[in-house]
Amino acid sequence: MRSYFKVxxxxxxxxxxxxxxxxxxxxxxxxxxxxxxxSIRTLYYADKTLLGLGDSVVVSGAAIxxxxxxVNSEELSRLLAGVxxxxxxxxxxxxxxxYDKPVVIHGVEEGVKTGxxxxxxxxxxxxxxxxxxxxxxxxxxxxxxxxxxxxxxVEGPALLLNYEDAIKIRGxxxxxxxxxxxxxxxxxxxxxxxxxxxxxxxxQKILSRALLVLVRKGEKISVEAYENIIEGxxxxxxxxxxxxxxxxxxxxxxxxxSTPIIGVGLVVLLRREVYVxxxxxxxxxxxxxxxxxxxxxxxxxxxxxxxxIAISGLLPGTRVLGYYISPSMSVEDLICVHFVHLxxxxxGAYIGLTRHAK
Amino acid sequence: xxxxxxxxxxxVTLLVKSILRRNAHLILLVxxxxxxxxxxxxxxxxxxxLFLEEYFSSAFRDxxxxxxxxNSIIGKCIKAxxxxxxxxxxxxxxxxxxxxxxxEFLEALKLNETGCMCxxxxxxxxxxxxxxxxxxxxxxLRTLGAYGSYCTGYTHKSLEAVIVLVNGTESFQRDNLxxxxxxxxxxxxxxxxxxxxSILSTVDAWLFLLLIAxxxxxxxxxxxxxxxxxxxxRVLLNVGLSEAAVTLYCTFALWILEVLSxxxxxxxxxxxxxxxxxxxxxxxxxxxxTFRLGQILRHTLLIFAFTYLVSSIASRRxxxxxxxx
Numbered sequence: 001m002r003s004y005f006k007v008x009x010x011x012x013x014x015x016x017x018x019x020x021x022x023x024x025x026x027x028x029x030x031x032x033x034x035x036x037x038x039s040i041r042t043l044y045y046a047d048k049t050l051l052g053l054g055d056s057v058v059v060s061g062a063a064i065x066x067x068x069x070x071v072n073s074e075e076l077s078r079l080l081a082g083v084x085x086x087x088x089x090x091x092x093x094x095x096x097x098x099y100d101k102p103v104v105i106h107g108v109e110e111g112v113k114t115g116x117x118x119x120x121x122x123x124x125x126x127x128x129x130x131x132x133x134x135x136x137x138x139x140x141x142x143x144x145x146x147x148x149x150x151x152x153x154v155e156g157p158a159l160l161l162n163y164e165d166a167i168k169i170r171g172x173x174x175x176x177x178x179x180x181x182x183x184x185x186x187x188x189x190x191x192x193x194x195x196x197x198x199x200x201x202x203x204q205k206i207l208s209r210a211l212l213v214l215v216r217k218g219e220k221i222s223v224e225a226y227e228n229i230i231e232g233x234x235x236x237x238x239x240x241x242x243x244x245x246x247x248x249x250x251x252x253x254x255x256x257x258s259t260p261i262i263g264v265g266l267v268v269l270l271r272r273e274v275y276v277x278x279x280x281x282x283x284x285x286x287x288x289x290x291x292x293x294x295x296x297x298x299x300x301x302x303x304x305x306x307x308x309i310a311i312s313g314l315l316p317g318t319r320v321l322g323y324y325i326s327p328s329m330s331v332e333d334l335i336c337v338h339f340v341h342l343x344x345x346x347x348g349a350y351i352g353l354t355r356h357a358k
Numbered sequence: 359x360x361x362x363x364x365x366x367x368x369x370v371t372l373l374v375k376s377i378l379r380r381n382a383h384l385i386l387l388v389x390x391x392x393x394x395x396x397x398x399x400x401x402x403x404x405x406x407x408l409f410l411e412e413y414f415s416s417a418f419r420d421x422x423x424x425x426x427x428x429n430s431i432i433g434k435c436i437k438a439x440x441x442x443x444x445x446x447x448x449x450x451x452x453x454x455x456x457x458x459x460x461x462e463f464l465e466a467l468k469l470n471e472t473g474c475m476c477x478x479x480x481x482x483x484x485x486x487x488x489x490x491x492x493x494x495x496x497x498x499l500r501t502l503g504a505y506g507s508y509c510t511g512y513t514h515k516s517l518e519a520v521i522v523l524v525n526g527t528e529s530f531q532r533d534n535l536x537x538x539x540x541x542x543x544x545x546x547x548x549x550x551x552x553x554x555x556s557i558l559s560t561v562d563a564w565l566f567l568l569l570i571a572x573x574x575x576x577x578x579x580x581x582x583x584x585x586x587x588x589x590x591x592r593v594l595l596n597v598g599l600s601e602a603a604v605t606l607y608c609t610f611a612l613w614i615l616e617v618l619s620x621x622x623x624x625x626x627x628x629x630x631x632x633x634x635x636x637x638x639x640x641x642x643x644x645x646x647x648t649f650r651l652g653q654i655l656r657h658t659l660l661i662f663a664f665t666y667l668v669s670s671i672a673s674r675r676x677x678x679x680x681x682x683x
Contacts, residue, residue, distance in 0.1 A: 028571035100427040136426035146518045147452035258392040265578030
């Protein structure tokens, strides 16, 4: 074992490229794969960024987005009337056009006067809006344009309006909200909430974070439960979370299809050394062990650098309705993609060595 | 150095045949698989614009709306001024002063005549305000420090603002507003086109970086292929061909094989993507992939350009390096 290690150190000292070449290529390929994987993962947790929901049980109406859903507060209160120790917070979110740019509107019951708008600083910058001026907000629901005075600024890209103004834009009566966030005191209370909403016992897997979609069928209200909030909406568009993730994993594997060439390249790079070592009596297995060490060390280097890139936040994100969603590469993603590339690289080195031996 | 076309073609064909006979081209196929397969997959992502047109076009197409914009890129637009004013008996209102008033503009705004006989300054009131003011034909309006009496000639529902229908009004502090007349479908399409282009620009950058990361692999594969035909190359050098000529022939032979492998991968991945999508759509209602031929062609040409460069570098190094030969 020691002799292999000595041979390895000797080779690395002589040729830095032995580590640099695979490490750089693996780094770029792994970061690209992990970026694709984490972008999709981030999309499915966009509710935290877009709506600031966090871990909570959210009640929504049947809709293709949280901005078009409707929940009647009276009806929900009636359903939850017998449950004690539960707190319900209603949210009003909708979509509209500020000039011709789509924006998210938050309707709040306190803090904003009727006829006033508190504009997100990101919108102020991009549309050059000043405090005190009138801004046109076009409703895609009522097809009317409403004018509001800019009374203040808020963080982010959303537009804050009074609840009465917001429901005017959405074209609904008072008492309707887009989402209801349920906070239960403990798991037992949450179980009672699920029962009160009519979730079938078979589906009553008590989750601390879920989306409950209330679907009205005539007089009856049925409930659908989703573990992931965004999934509850996207599946209505024919986008299924499992398929999206299979697609992401397929992309990682396809991007690793060319990685065996790196292993083959190492054998090409070291063909003279391998020839001499074989002449000196080192077995084919021994040479493979040296190559294996090289590939593992290069992968470790690549992983360390990828972690630095992930922590530094150098990778660009995407903007959805003005919200900046930055992909956060998780340790699991990086380990997973590096493992795939490592296996492919070792396979390549083995194939290269076998051909060289022939 | 004189090249004869016939002889050159024969030598390149010979090299290509030798590579194919030894099955050495497979490594080229593997080295190009990641960038080409992912090019097809990522440029076939379902288009949100097509989804909108497929499911909502009939509902949205005929709905004409008036939207305000900072520029005149959506539909037909008219420049307008926006000021704050006060309507006697009602309170503060927003006033919109269109710069040009045409018959087409009045029709697009869907103004309803009130029946008042107007001869002077005419305005159109939002329907709710007109009802609130008890169907009055004359209203007092204070704007820009001046007070005037206006005739309520029309009412409208599209804007919650008073439209002052006076041709050639003076310029305002903020006259960078446009009133644009378009369909609901067009507005939604504009938004989705923006979303799609932002996704595609991320895909462009991602694929370009993947191509750059794959080039060392293409280089190694090229060297491996040339190593497999080194006896043929030695013969060519021995019969008097110069290093430069051998480099050129090797570059062409490699590039031809790379292009053929690339085209094979393109057609294979396109078939797989569409077969998988069809199979999936029989099981569950899924989105149909959008084949973006322009983008696929552009990126494929970029891949072929880079592979030519890599083949030429590999061939030059190979022809000049005695150890390799």
